[in-house]
Amino acid sequence: MAIDAADTLEILQLAARYNHAIDYGDPEAWAGTFAEDGVFNGGPQPVTGHEALAQFAAGFGTNMAGARHWTNNHVVDVDGDEATHSCYLNLVQTKDGGSSIVTGRYDDTLKKIDGQWRFTNRQVTPDPKD
Numbered sequence: 343m344a345i346d347a348a349d350t351l352e353i354l355q356l357a358a359r360y361n362h363a364i365d366y367g368d369p370e371a372w373a374g375t376f377a378e379d380g381v382f383n384g385g386p387q388p389v390t391g392h393e394a395l396a397q398f399a400a401g402f403g404t405n406m407a408g409a410r411h412w413t414n415n416h417v418v419d420v421d422g423d424e425a426t427h428s429c430y431l432n433l434v435q436t437k438d439g440g441s442s443i444v445t446g447r448y449d450d451t452l453k454k455i456d457g458q459w460r461f462t463n464r465q466v467t468p469d470p471k472d
Contacts, residue, residue, distance in 0.1 A: 361411040369399035377460040384466035408437040423454040
């Protein structure tokens with residue numbers, strides 16, 4: 343796959359908007375980072391489609407108030423209107439000293455829809471506990 347600077351930057355911005363939206367309690371914006379039939383695989387069962395994604399994000403904000411998603415070591419590969427993206431995840435609780443809740447990795451597939459990159463599938467793989 344090729345490196346396309348403009349598409350890569352847009353995908354990195356999408357990942358940042360995803361983090362900001364869920365961390366600051368905007369479930370509609372978080373769901374909007376996905377394709378209409380997008381899938382989030384980060385819990386016991388996949389969450390599919392805009393409405394279910396928004397409900398998931400609303401629940402996250404209620405149950406995980408103060409959590410912040412930190413991502414780094416992004417790798418983006420673009421092939422036309424499709425792309426893959428992976429990065430490391432550190433989910434941090436800002437309350438009580440800022441402890442790490444979980445570390446892991448995101449592995450994503452994306453598609454450019456109406457000129458905008460969206461996640462079609464986002465897989466969270468937590469690091470094993472020691």
